[in-house]
Amino acid sequence: MNYQPDRSKYPAKKADGTLDIDLTSGKYLKLWHGPNHPGITGNMSVELTVCGDEVVEGKVHVGYLHRGFEKLMERRSFIQCFPIVCRICVPEPDFNEYCYAAAIEELSGVVVPERAHWIRTMILEMGRINSYLMYLGGQAGALGQGVIGQWTTYVRDLMLDRFEELTGARIYHMFILPGGVRDDLPEGFKDRLEATLKEVDAVLKDVYDVMFKNAVFKRRSIGVGYIDPAWVDEYGITGPNARAAGVAKDVRKDQPYLVYDQLDFEPVVDHGSDIYTRADVRRRDVAMSVDLLRQILAKMPNEGPVMAKLPNVLHWQIPRGETYIRGECSRGEYGFYLVTDGSRFPRRVNVRGPSYTHAMTLLERMIVNTNISDIAALMVSLHTYPPEIER
Amino acid sequence: MSVQDVLSPFKAWKNLFRDPVTIADPINDRPGAARYRGFHQNDLDKCIGCGTCEEICQNGAIDMVEAVKIEQAEGDSGLRPRIDYGRCCWCALCVDVCMTGSLTMSNAYTWVDADPEEFRFTPGVDKKDWDDAELGYHRPEGLHLTPMTRVEMQEMEPGERVGNFDEIVCGYSVGEALVEADRCVSCGLCVATCPAHMAIPDYIAAIRDQDYEHGLEMLYDTNPFSQVCGRVCTHKCEDACSVGHEGEPIAIRWLKRHITENVPREKYMDIIGGTADGTGKKIAIIGAGPAGLTTAFDLVKMGHNITVFEAQSGPGGMARYGIPEYRMPYDDLDHEVSIITEMGVDIRYNMRVGKDIPMDQLRQDYDAVLLSIGLHVGRSTRIKGTEHKDVLKAVDLLRDITNGIKVKVPKKVVVIGGGNVAMDIARSMARLQKQKYGKVDLTVTALEDLQHFMADPEEVKEAGEEGIEIFDARGPQEIVLTKGGRISGLRTWKVISIFDDQGRFAPSYDEADEMLHKANMVIEAIGQASDVSLLGEELTEALDWNRGRLSVDAEGRTSQSWLWAAGDCVHGPDIIHAVADGHVVADSINAALNEQEEADAKD
Numbered sequence: 001m002n003y004q005p006d007r008s009k010y011p012a013k014k015a016d017g018t019l020d021i022d023l024t025s026g027k028y029l030k031l032w033h034g035p036n037h038p039g040i041t042g043n044m045s046v047e048l049t050v051c052g053d054e055v056v057e058g059k060v061h062v063g064y065l066h067r068g069f070e071k072l073m074e075r076r077s078f079i080q081c082f083p084i085v086c087r088i089c090v091p092e093p094d095f096n097e098y099c100y101a102a103a104i105e106e107l108s109g110v111v112v113p114e115r116a117h118w119i120r121t122m123i124l125e126m127g128r129i130n131s132y133l134m135y136l137g138g139q140a141g142a143l144g145q146g147v148i149g150q151w152t153t154y155v156r157d158l159m160l161d162r163f164e165e166l167t168g169a170r171i172y173h174m175f176i177l178p179g180g181v182r183d184d185l186p187e188g189f190k191d192r193l194e195a196t197l198k199e200v201d202a203v204l205k206d207v208y209d210v211m212f213k214n215a216v217f218k219r220r221s222i223g224v225g226y227i228d229p230a231w232v233d234e235y236g237i238t239g240p241n242a243r244a245a246g247v248a249k250d251v252r253k254d255q256p257y258l259v260y261d262q263l264d265f266e267p268v269v270d271h272g273s274d275i276y277t278r279a280d281v282r283r284r285d286v287a288m289s290v291d292l293l294r295q296i297l298a299k300m301p302n303e304g305p306v307m308a309k310l311p312n313v314l315h316w317q318i319p320r321g322e323t324y325i326r327g328e329c330s331r332g333e334y335g336f337y338l339v340t341d342g343s344r345f346p347r348r349v350n351v352r353g354p355s356y357t358h359a360m361t362l363l364e365r366m367i368v369n370t371n372i373s374d375i376a377a378l379m380v381s382l383h384t385y386p387p388e389i390e391r
Numbered sequence: 392m393s394v395q396d397v398l399s400p401f402k403a404w405k406n407l408f409r410d411p412v413t414i415a416d417p418i419n420d421r422p423g424a425a426r427y428r429g430f431h432q433n434d435l436d437k438c439i440g441c442g443t444c445e446e447i448c449q450n451g452a453i454d455m456v457e458a459v460k461i462e463q464a465e466g467d468s469g470l471r472p473r474i475d476y477g478r479c480c481w482c483a484l485c486v487d488v489c490m491t492g493s494l495t496m497s498n499a500y501t502w503v504d505a506d507p508e509e510f511r512f513t514p515g516v517d518k519k520d521w522d523d524a525e526l527g528y529h530r531p532e533g534l535h536l537t538p539m540t541r542v543e544m545q546e547m548e549p550g551e552r553v554g555n556f557d558e559i560v561c562g563y564s565v566g567e568a569l570v571e572a573d574r575c576v577s578c579g580l581c582v583a584t585c586p587a588h589m590a591i592p593d594y595i596a597a598i599r600d601q602d603y604e605h606g607l608e609m610l611y612d613t614n615p616f617s618q619v620c621g622r623v624c625t626h627k628c629e630d631a632c633s634v635g636h637e638g639e640p641i642a643i644r645w646l647k648r649h650i651t652e653n654v655p656r657e658k659y660m661d662i663i664g665g666t667a668d669g670t671g672k673k674i675a676i677i678g679a680g681p682a683g684l685t686t687a688f689d690l691v692k693m694g695h696n697i698t699v700f701e702a703q704s705g706p707g708g709m710a711r712y713g714i715p716e717y718r719m720p721y722d723d724l725d726h727e728v729s730i731i732t733e734m735g736v737d738i739r740y741n742m743r744v745g746k747d748i749p750m751d752q753l754r755q756d757y758d759a760v761l762l763s764i765g766l767h768v769g770r771s772t773r774i775k776g777t778e779h780k781d782v783l784k785a786v787d788l789l790r791d792i793t794n795g796i797k798v799k800v801p802k803k804v805v806v807i808g809g810g811n812v813a814m815d816i817a818r819s820m821a822r823l824q825k826q827k828y829g830k831v832d833l834t835v836t837a838l839e840d841l842q843h844f845m846a847d848p849e850e851v852k853e854a855g856e857e858g859i860e861i862f863d864a865r866g867p868q869e870i871v872l873t874k875g876g877r878i879s880g881l882r883t884w885k886v887i888s889i890f891d892d893q894g895r896f897a898p899s900y901d902e903a904d905e906m907l908h909k910a911n912m913v914i915e916a917i918g919q920a921s922d923v924s925l926l927g928e929e930l931t932e933a934l935d936w937n938r939g940r941l942s943v944d945a946e947g948r949t950s951q952s953w954l955w956a957a958g959d960c961v962h963g964p965d966i967i968h969a970v971a972d973g974h975v976v977a978d979s980i981n982a983a984l985n986e987q988e989e990a991d992a993k994d
Binding site: 081309311 | 443480487
């Protein structure tokens with residue numbers, strides 16, 4: 001469905017390209033959407049200019065979460081950065097740990113044991129499922145279906161139990177150390193993970209029946225929030241947002257890292273490119289992650305070290321160099337750009353979170369001519385996490 | 392859209408018939424996982440207060456604080472980590488880096504208190520409910536954030552080295568030294584343990600920075616015998632090294648040596664040599680060993696006139712005449728001393744005080760006199776037969792070998808003693824035997840068992856590699872003679888215990904376990920004493936003594952205001968201790984002379 005805005009309601013453009021909005025005319029109204037609105041994904045806000053119940057302009061405001069991670073890291077030794085990075089994305093922190101560790105390993109020449117690669121892949125897929133479960137609850141919630149969030153939170157909690165017994169923490173796992181992973185799998189972990197996956201399967205089926213085969217949800221989401229496939233490259237759209245628009249972008253397949261070249265999967269692609277399709281692509285992605293986890297559990301070598309021998313981390317100096325590590329997180333391409341200068345500290349760290357493009361430039365364009373009541377669903381459907389905008 | 396889409400959502404009703412999944416009382420019914428990173432625990436007995444946890448904490452949540460309940464021991468700073476839970480992020484890097492494994496985390500995760508100050512606590516010291524919790528995060532087996540294995544020192548092969556007196560240890564290459572220096576966690580426990588308080592973590596950091604000249608400057612700031620100590624120091628620092636608790640301690644001694652070897656000799660004087668303006672004060676030092684020359688080094692820097700009287704023909708004292716050349720090459724020792732003489736210290740060799748120059752004259756001619764005469768007289772077991780001419784003292788023999796005097800080398804030799812001197816003489820004689828007969832036939836017998844040997848383990852190991860047979864826990868009973876009056880061997884009994892209940896030396900033997908160690912010569916290496924004959928009767932009477940050794944105060948002063956004493960003759964054999972003594976005495980002499988001058992100025 002091609003989305004054609006009704007230009008008659010639209011304010012005229014001034015010579016400098018900005019809109020000619022006369023707030024005293026009584027035609028337009030300014031509205032703040034967020035930062036504490038339940039429909040907002042995390043702490044960010046959108047400054048809306050509405051005409052009636054239709055949005056004519058939307059400006060994204062971020063900065064509520066700014067903690068300056070990238071700058072903090074320039075004054076921390078390499079090992080001290082390790083507990084920091086996970087905080088850049090709360091619901092799916094493991095990608096930060098993986099990308100940071102992989103960047104350090106590449107620049108310092110530390111060789112990671114084979115088994116650690118498998119455990120890392122497993123953790124990343126577990127994290128992906130968690131992230132999507134949180135999204136599904138949010139997406140349904142934005143359109144008034146509270147029960148979906150309760151169900152997905154239940155299985156997400158089971159997954160957090162698995163994280164807790166594996167890594168020692170539920171949210172900030174801090175498990176993927178440069179050089180490998182901190183510890184081996186606990187006794188009986190595989191069985192318990194399999195049991196949890198079964199539960200995920202069951203809940204996913206319920207979610208499909210109640211959320212996706214639902215007249216209300218369909219009416220509210222099909223055809224709403226259209227992303228033109230032509231925008232994908234223009235805006236740097238990645239992940240499910242691109243795949244729902246028919247562009248098969250998936251770093252796991254395009255540039256396999258860890259053990260993805262040894263796993264059997266095909267990226268989920270669809271063509272609707274609206275809220276419904278994006279939700280459906282993510283739902284199918286969860287199913288694929290469950291399948292990938294089963295493959296990992298079956299193919300993972302049963303013995304071997306999980307951690308490389310490190311130099312003394314207290315004064316670890318890494319030779320001059322730069323690298324960009326990318327991976328496919330639940331929201332799209334996640335990347336760490338790391339520059340080292342031979343000292344004990346990173347010279348520059350730059351985190352590429354997919355939310356930057358999705359929640360800033362893309363949203364500002366998509367929000368125009370949307371009905372106010374659809375904004376929450378639209379924002380959630382882009383699946384953005386503000387902390388990765390404000391590193 | 393179809394009818395299905397209207398009906399399907401009603402499937403949600405089936406959940407009405409399911410049990411709730413939430414836990415009603417999570418605090419009691421839901422303990423943290425076995426690996427849960429909960430609240431900290433610290434085993435106070437294991438913790439050494441090295442502070443690596445404080446060092447690695449990126450939040451600055453850990454402060455090392457004095458823990459009054461802990462008795463301070465060697466290699467323990469007496470500090471313990473206090474954690475501020477307002478800053479902690481429970482990353483557990485402190486647990487992972489902990490050098491002893493004392494710091495762990497429990498699986499407890501609820502703690503309620505109205506007073507925010509409560510959340511800054513010292514685990515182990517401030518008692519908590521979770522102190523004894525078994526579950527929780529412990530450092531996984533095999534995970535170390537700092538390397539635990541020492542870089543092996545390259546040595547000459549036993550077969551190659553036993554025929555000569557060339558130095559055995561090759562020294563680290565730059566690459567090896569960098570890897571070894573990298574292991575240091577800079578905790579500084581070694582600094583407190585080193586008698587001379589050398590700036591060990593700092594000079595190791597200088598190796599990492601490849602700034603050897605700065606390293607050398609730091610070495611000579613505290614130790615003018617750094618080249619010597621880089622080879623033969625008893626390295627108490629390595630016993631205190633925090634890395635040694637779960638791995639091999641840093642090779643501090645070899646790293647020190649590495650710095651001294653990597654600064655060109657012609658640069659030494661520029662880095663070390665500055666002296667103050669002359670004060671006109673004259674100080675006599677008896678004995679050119681580490682204690683005497685360290686005092687001389689310090690005092691000449693302060694601008695005093697120093698004269699050293701040395702009975703032997705070369706400098707170094709026990710470092711030269713007690714330690715064989717394969718451990719301490721004379722060339723390096725000479726270079727070490729040449730810096731001190733170049734700074735203006737006058738060493739007069741072959742001048743035995745008491746014989747070539749009377750003690751009284753020193754007292755008259757100099758403002759202060761230091762006695763640093765070492766331990767050059769060997770003790771005897773006084774068992775039957777020790778008066779035989781082929782029963783020799785290790786120190787005498789070592790001195791003769793150093794002086795190049797041709798010593799008697801029989802085919803079979805027995806050494807009595809288990810200390811480093813015993814190893815030195817055994818290995819020296821083994822070399823001479825190899826040169827003369829092409830084979831080694833030498834036996835060492837010692838009172839102690841191998842676990843309690845006084846000698847360094849590496850000395851014992853190397854002696855074994857060189858073909859020396861070691862019999863531990865053997866008590867010497869008699870030197871057995873042939874009818875012709877020549878030595879045929881040493882008779883020993885098995886030792887049951889060395890000390891009695893009160894801890895006094897009173898060995899008891901199993902007389903049934905008797906051995907005869909065949910030998911043509913017996914060497915006694917059971918300890919040394921000072922030759923104090925130079926003092927004369929009157930002075931000997933006037934001085935205080937403690938078990939045959941001169942008694943001095945904390946500053947090295949004897950009961951005579953003009954006389955100080957330092958080094959082995961006061962504190963027993965140890966070079967680094969002698970160096971430390973030298974610094975103390977130099978400060979004391981300087982202070983006394985200044986005081987004197989101020990008093991004179993007032994008059």
